[in-house]
Amino acid sequence: MSSLTERMARLIVHGERPYNAEPPLTRLRARYRTPAEDFYVRSHGDLPEIDAAAWRLSVDGAHVGPLDLSLADLRARFPEATVTATMQCAGNRRADMRAVAPVSGDPWDGGAIGTADWTGVRLGDVLRAAGVAPGANLHSDLHVAFESQDVVEGRPYGVSIPLAKAVAGETLLAFAMNGASLLPEHGFPVRAVVPGFAGVRSPKWLKRITVQDHPSTNPMQADDYKLFPPDVTAETANPAKGHTIETMPLNAAICEPARGARLKAGETTIRGYAIAGDRAIVRVDVSGDGGRSWHQATLEHEAGAPFAWTFWEIVLDLPSGERDLVVRAWDSAGQTQPARPDETWNFKGYLSASWHRVWVEVA
């Protein structure tokens, strides 16, 4: 295994402590399943060093007979499951929103996203073993809280998801990514994987799961990762009134050519990704003239849809001059993206999902 230092050198590093980094878009688009060492990293505290042999997961809370599981218990007691799912940061593409007005947080380009085969056990199986009734997903007032071994401002990292999502077949406690044990920066030995939801709800370095009648009161859940209207500022924000970011909105990005590339006139291959939260991508439109005319890209779906991204590709005949390449996607509800970043701007810079633009120079 490569060292963390070696892996950091492969990525665009936004911060070292906490460690936040993303791959360049051209490399991101090279493989449908993102190699672990190219997968974006979003941390909120220092990376914990965990001895897998000593690691324990406790399960407790309402309607639950407590469990205390080792990694061997987890593997032995529950059937293994693999889900192909895309993980993305709520701040992916924040850099595009910064062009409108300042926003807080790291200036992620479109690389705070990646797709993997996640292998582990179904969280629903674990909860059922703890006594949560099979029909409990109808209790929409129950929540599953996660607590982790990383520390954020003096407290363990903690978030929660609705019970219905916790018992859905796609939600895992994962110990492997693309067939290998998790890397330390991706949550070794066990992390949650909540497909379709923002990455913040898929905690790494898990240590405790609690079934409860309210969302987590941890600041990560109660205060952060909320979507606010455009007129709200850091000073006026009331977290209780913000929208808790869970399922991610429709989004798409051009990965090739890179922004600012110098190209030869003529047929040019344009490639990227599109993703629609819990829906499927049904169409991707690409423009070579800033959005005046549109052409339909070829879509590459794989088995994981709708929780995994769709790769797309198109060949456009580009005349010489400055060209504004644009992409917009359509989901299975016939919905498409807003055109301009000011339409979704918010002071936290979350859910940046307007048409993605890449300016190129064609000679």
Place this chain on the structure above:
Amino acid sequence: MSSLTERMARLIVHGERPYNAEPPLTRLRARYRTPAEDFYVRSHGDLPEIDAAAWRLSVDGAHVGPLDLSLADLRARFPEATVTATMQCAGNRRADMRAVAPVSGDPWDGGAIGTADWTGVRLGDVLRAAGVAPGANLHSDLHVAFESQDVVEGRPYGVSIPLAKAVAGETLLAFAMNGASLLPEHGFPVRAVVPGFAGVRSPKWLKRITVQDHPSTNPMQADDYKLFPPDVTAETANPAKGHTIETMPLNAAICEPARGARLKAGETTIRGYAIAGDRAIVRVDVSGDGGRSWHQATLEHEAGAPFAWTFWEIVLDLPSGERDLVVRAWDSAGQTQPARPDETWNFKGYLSASWHRVWVEVA
């Protein structure tokens, strides 16, 4: 019961044969559950006259032991179920798209939508009684085709939905609307109600249900109600390449004040609806200045969500002059609507769902 002629006089009639009509928006906004006589009507052929005592429903197809059910059988054999759901035409708000370029079809304003308590039996219960296995919703390659007693261009009306949606708890064979038998123009004696999907997939005057391994080959399914890109025309459209409209996109409309209203300066109440297909509405923004500044409306949810609309209301202080009122909604995936109708324009005028604008004169 009023006569059909009396009920037609209450509505804005786009056509008499087939009969297509919608209520004015101010009346639509008056009641959360739309009275049957104010509910939009979309027909594709003449209204069939059906003797309920002689009516039969046949269920057949793959994996099915055939059933032949009278209305009394349907009521006696299956538990009654009521779902609060919004029905809307795929052409709702088409008039806004016509402002960009001509489109085919009736120029619906924002009234081709309505919400009711639908009472009937669960389609899933009927299919299970016919032998469709409980886990059959995993067979994503199966479809449930409907055939009706109305005739469109010489053929019975026919469409289909995926089996997974057919066995979902919200999908009904309904015989009542807001507690009373269906009116003839709403499908008496029995219609399908497929919440979240475009109205075309909820056929009225049902006569046959077939489980099959392919979508309906009826032109209503195979050719019509497809979403095409903006460059496709009636001459170049290939129905096999269009997106089959099922779940409807995020949408919102201002119902009060009416377009062109003359108002007094000062505090003005603005009301409307918002709807998000199979998702929930989490925020509604209203602008009194054409979209430069936004304010958050108060939301009125009811039990049926996410398959029922959200009513919203806000008081804005409008200064004198011409004012451009605008609404945009946000769904539970943090997604919002496109700003301009040209961003979603298609020659059929389907899924018109950009920001809704109402110009008023404030004195």
